Amino acid sequence: DVISEFTRDHLHREVQRSQGRLDTRRMYDRTGRLTRKLTCKGMRGVVPETFIDREYAYSGQDELLKKRHSRQGVTDYFYDTTGRITACRNEAYLDSWQYDAAANLLDRRQGETAQAGAGSVVPFNRITSYRGLHYRYDEYGRVVEKRGRNGTQHYRWDAEHRLTEVAVTRGNTVRRYGYVYDAPGRR
Structure with missing residues (x-):
């Protein structure tokens, strides 16, 4: 029995991984970014069952904009003009980050509650x-x-x-x- 098997494309990127009954396929766009990761059960059988399906969308600056996950739903990512992540949103949560003028991450928590615009520098990021x-x-x-x-x-x-x-x-x-x-x- 094969414990784990890997298949790579001509650029040596992993395009398929088999681990027991799970089979994961990775798809890339023209620039080499991961666009889809599909994991199925029973790929060696007649009708494989999708276990987890993930799709990724990027901006022209290579920033991850959207992730679609078959179990966790859609997550959107937002960035400032310098490419720093400023927010991450899906059906379960909204996270946001702020930076000072020197690009230090600010701690937005006061106790356990977040307050927009409030916060001190996170030590050493x-x-x-x-x-x-x-x-x-x-x-x-x-x-x-x-x-x-x-x-x-x-x-x-x-x-x-x-x-x-x-x-x-x-x-x-x-x-x-x-x-x-x-x-x-x-x-």
Whole structure:
């Protein structure tokens, strides 16, 4: 049995990945941007069942404008004239970001409520709390911990700033995922 199989196009982009019963196909536009990612169950069978279907639309400046997700609906993205994201909206939420004149991200929260125009500079542009998740960083600005209601994730990095381990804790269960790299730096 094949555990995982990859197919690449002439530009060496991944166009198909098979993992057990799941088969994911990726489609790109003329400029190489991902436009669709379709994951189906049972592709080797007669009639595959769509598991997740995602479509992406971009601006002329390569900014992601819209994401259509078969389970999460449509998400729209908005940017300022310098290309910084200013808002993200879908059926479940509206997030917005503001920046000061030096392009520092502003913290728009006062306690747990957002107030337009209010906020102070986010230290080192490192968000420490967002949508119920809490983040910790190391001296290099890398995320080393992410905590939320579903558990905690700890991240380890090597001297070349490559992710080497993720430890996921849920209740009393800890799962560890390790990553190794070859000489050219491929995972």
